[in-house]
Amino acid sequence: MAAATIKDDLAGQVPPRRLTKTELLKTHKTHIKKQDLAPDAPRPVKQPIMSDAYPASTKLIRDVEIIPLSELRVETHHRGKGIVVKVISPPYIGAGSVSIVEDEFGNADKLAIYNQGDSSILSGVPEGCFVAVKEPYYMHNGGENDYMICVDHPSDVILLRFTDPIIPEALRLGPLLKSAEEWRSAGDKAFLERDYPTAVFCYTEALEACNDEAQNETTIKLQRAIYTKRSGTNLLLGRYDAAKADALASRTGASSDWKAYYNAGRASYGLCEYTTSREYLEMALKLNPAAAAVRKEHERCLARLREEETGEYDFPAMHAALNPQTAVHLDNGSFLRNTTIRESKHHGRGLFATRNLQAGDLVFCEKATLMPNQYEPSRASAALYAMMVRQLCDNPSLAGSVLKLYPGPYEEQLTGAEGTIVDGVPVVDVFMVEGIRNKNCFSLPLATVDNTKPSSPDDRMAKGLWVHASHMNHCCVPNTMRAFLGDMLISRATRDIKAGEEIFQQYVPIKALADLRNTGFKQGWGFECNCFLCARERTLSSTGMLERRKEALAAVEKACNKRPINMKTGDGVGIVPDAAIRTVDRLAKQLEDLHESEVYDVLPRLTLIYPCNWLVEAHRGRKNHAKAVKYGLKVLRNFGFLSVPDSESVEWEPRDIYTKSGEASLMTVHVVAGLRKLAEGYAALGRKEMAERCVEAARFGYMIVTGFENDLEILDQ
Known part of the structure; x- marks a missing residue:
């Protein structure tokens, strides 16, 4: 009979047959032998499946009814009940700790304890110890007559003292040691x-x-x-x-x-x-x-x-101290006094400036509350989850900040007792922890500055939790940008910010089309973005025009992708025939005309960034420097930097893009790259002063992107 069928048929019932103590111990010994053959194997992490979520027990062990193992029912959370058992086997250590246990009546069963940190003896309960499980969950384990008590929440199991009066007389041996x-x-x-x-x-x-x-x-x-x-x-x-x-x-x-x-x-x-x-x-x-x-x-x-x-840091020294194996957790404090947490009109709570900040200023610099040294993407989420659970168990004072973060839809299942001390341990609900991790964690490289190198791998990302930064709300065109140095998050202002103004960040790199990016926000965080860009695009741009832009964008991207460019390096177009350039130019102009002037005169035109960048590279390849400058200026304007002139012949101040472009400019490393290409074009045209201004603006922008001053030549490495 299939496991799923057994679960469904026996749910809520006492199993017709359980394995005997002898059978359980025999099978358990075979697992222990396999474990002994690979003592140094990495320990996997059992991450919770949110569809199977159930709340942690908040009851005292002395307030529940202690029942024998024989009364446990399949696929049941025994609310108001508890068990007291003796461990009669060594632990098998896998994703959790599995032991054979016995109650006062001689009944035996399998106990699987998950989500205990290495600092807890419960991560591998020694033979002869006594444990109590509050409101146990009893489940079918897949095999014939194979069941087990599954403890997901670390606070649902208690290691009992040998003299604890709750231990039944039939199990009590007295303390192993007396004095x-x-x-x-x-x-x-x-x-x-x-x-x-x-x-x-x-x-x-x-x-x-x-x-x-x-x-x-x-x-x-x-x-x-x-x-x-x-x-x-x-x-x-x-x-x-x-x-x-x-x-x-x-x-x-x-x-x-x-x-x-x-x-x-x-x-x-x-x-x-x-x-x-x-x-x-x-x-x-x-x-x-x-x-x-x-x-x-x-x-x-x-x-x-x-x-x-x-807020004074020696960022270069911090960068030099980083070591991916041994030193990703830097010995530094958090500078947070420029910001405060309060209610936001957008989504719950947000961060707000406590004083006027200028473009490029350090908004805050925060040490990670929790961040494991795991840069393998397939393991990073599980590593952060495991660390969060362990630290909340080991250091209950963390609950005051971490458990206030938004856990997603699971919020409706919470009791309000999470984080409080019950039976000497903090109540830790692993499904709440996973919800908080999923909605509030950041992905990060070892160092943002190194990650801007064309040669750096894009897939080496860790995950961490920064409680203060987690209060920042999303905006597609935010007024700050974050960078990382090990476990330090550096936030800098991308434009001037007034005291009392809400501080925003970009949760993820945004998509060019409003409907696509908002679909992602709804799926990932459950909200529809109402920032300056999204609100105007949604309310002022017609649905018909949006569909026409989609079609035009697909056409221009198809033409560009015949000779694609690497957006990280800017390379890949080579010498492009005039006919191909004319085709992309024509399609880009058609796409540009589909942006209503009354809507987009004050907005970035994100769909035009890729084709304009492509045209910059195409003209650079043909050494047509005037055209490269022309389209380089368009790139900046399409990022929303409205102080940039339309004509390549006009004198202008590139540093003004950070202070005179309004609330809808979008700062990225591609803006820095664009300024460098403009500098190259101006220099080739003999306009040395303009080239120098562009380099200065690029250097300033690179400081914002990487968190501290760095050599622009890193972008070529």
């Missing part, structure tokens, strides 16, 4: 073996054992020493919230507390809370002024605070 000293020693051993999750577990048991013992000076001293050990271990795991709490709990009131403040400062630094970090580090220095490590950390923290305050 706090024994648990601390076990933690020390795990730490030396670099099994940090187990070390944290043992130190936690040690602290609980301290609470169970008589409180005296010796016990308190031991307890504070264990807090120190657990704090340092949590720092290594990147669990900064817990590391900070443990560090502060380890304080004794003595001068030796400098270590506690040092660890608290390092944890705060890991959370990018530099002001708090400075305060703790200064407390550490007050207690131990000679501590070189503290002083070094303090100086590093002050450098981040200067960046946050001034």
Whole structure:
């Protein structure tokens, strides 16, 4: 019988037969043997399928009814129920951790735990441990009589203490170790073996054992020493919230507390809370002024605070420090004070300027909230999703910013309890996380400046989340442009922006035709763009004219593509016959005439950019410099730079395109390339001053495109 049929037929029912404990353990052992043959195989990530979405449990384990495994029903989310089981096998590690478990009645089943980070012992629960699963989902696993308990939400499963009273008497063996000293020693051993999750577990048991013992000076001293050990271990795991709490709990009131403040400062630094970090580090220095490590950390923290305050960065040094294998996460702070988040008339919340900004100004520079070092496109989305889930579990303070982002249609399924602490862990709904990732992440190269090189591959893209930048709304002709250096997002103004004005970005490179680009926006983000360009095209340009433009665009592109150009390099046309040039020129003129003057006199004419660029290259190839300049000017005007003259003989100021072109100009690297070609044409015509002005404007534009000043010659590499 097909798996889909079994699911449908048995949905909501207790299975007629489950595999016995002996059968389950036998099959499980064969999987473990295969795992042992490939211990270093990369671990896949199970990304959620949104059509299968279900909410995370928000109940306390003690508020649900504990049921035996024998009552689990197929394809059912057992709301209001829970299970308490003992792990009776080693874990099989794949996309998740699969173990065989047993309840107090001797029933056995398969438990698959997904979306646990490497910092959690639940990513591979050791044999002999006890776990509780809240509101378990029981599913058919594809084979005959093959079922399993599937835990997608990391907060739906709890690792229980061995002495937890919720463990049934029939399962209870008592603690494996009895004293706090024994648990601390076990933690020390795990730490030396670099099994940090187990070390944290043992130190936690040690602290609980301290609470169970008589409180005296010796016990308190031991307890504070264990807090120190657990704090340092949590720092290594990147669990900064817990590391900070443990560090502060380890304080004794003595001068030796400098270590506690040092660890608290390092944890705060890991959370990018530099002001708090400075305060703790200064407390550490007050207690131990000679501590070189503290002083070094303090100086590093002050450098981040200067960046946050001034927006002054050594971008060339940051670029030089990048290494695709080891250094994509730069040690820099976020400069955000030029912008603020508030309600937008366009879509929900948006970013707004807090002061007047000029074209080219740094609008903000933000360090990624979350960004994995994975530049393989087929793996980048899964890597970001896995990192988001792990960090939200490891550092609950992130929930305050990350979980406020728009998760798409899944928003209707949320309870409002996501991110709150229940049973000692934050509620993390993986479907909400995936919705947020899908609607708010950015694709990025290692460095935008390197990605402008003709020789750079276009497909090496990572994905990351920048919470502040995620609040920016889309505009097809935005007033800012973003660039990347490792995990730093640099936003610069493409034209002057007034204080209080909303700041926009372009979500993706836009299509020339309004209906096509808005179809993409609806499918990807669920909105129809109402920017200056789209609104005027939609309301003032007739449907009939739009269809005629489509036909004319198809005809001119067909003619151009007989001798295509590479839009990244500008090369590929070669020496073009006069007849071919005349054909494209005629078709481009027909397309131009299909743009109503009353609509497009103040708008870019995006459909004309490719044919005009083609004509620039065609005339360059024939060394017809006057015509190359003529069509180069048209390229800029078609990008919406209305200060550009119609005639190639007119003197003009190229830098004015950034300040005198209105709200519908579109800045791209192709504008920089266009200015360089104009400079070449003017120089060939003996107009040296105009050539120099164009180069200066291109250099300024390249700074906007790449985020910082760079040599234009990079575009030729």
